Amino acid sequence: MSGLMWFRRRRSERALAAYQRELLDTHYREVENMYTKMRMWRHDYRNHLQTLKALAANGDLAGIRDYLDKLDDELIVLDSPIKSGNAMADAILSSKMSLAQSRGIAVRVDAHIPVKLRISELDLCCVLGNLFDNAIEANADLPEGERMIRVYMDMKGTQLYISFTNTTGAHKPRKNHGRFHTTKSGEGHGFGLLHIDEIVENAGGYLSRNSEDGAFTTEILLPQQ
Secondary structure: OOHHHHHHHHHHHHHHHHHHHHHHHHHHHHHHHHHHHHHHHHHOHHHHHHHHHHHHHOOOHHHHHHHHHHHHHHHHHHOOOOOOOOHHHHHHHHHHHHHHHHOOOEEEEEEOOOOOEOOOHHHHHHHHHHHHHHHHHHHOOOOHHHOEEEEEEEEEOOEEEEEEEEEOOOOOOEEEOOEEEOOOOOOOOOHHHHHHHHHHHHOOOEEEEEEEOOEEEEEEEEEEO
16 A cells, blocks of 8 residues: 555544544533433422422412423423433434424434344444434425425344435435445535444444435344344
């Protein structure tokens, strides 16, 4: 290997490592933020009970109803809309789902993870976070009524099946040498796909990508522990 090729390879490896660290930090902060909010609410649980007891002691039924309504609103915000059986996956999926919906994207998630997987929870969150980020990006330039992301996760035999589908409109993802590549530009873009490929390969899983009829689908199989 020539010195120039070695230098380019090392630079690419360093860039990928930096991207992976940044991605882990981002996903960790998203998950940690959700857990922090939940811990704060649990911490205040006793205070809520004492307030309700005081209202009850005064016979203030209207005050009790008003207070319970406010607590119910807080729980709706904090409660994860995704209940897959894996807390870390629920947190990242819920976070990305909220982000997608805030951008006018219709999202449907049906996720079930009833077993422990061979890959770590952090790697699983990296895969799910990357897939969601790519799907959100693909919808960015579409009219709001055409934006869609569909996520399905469940067991197929002894493996977890993951399917992400998003609309692409007329802009089909680029394919080069049999592999799809991101259409995003700038330093770091493209590493997300590579990272997913690397995690799935190291876990002994299977991955396929397909683009047709204005939609892009990624399918993954991950073996259980």
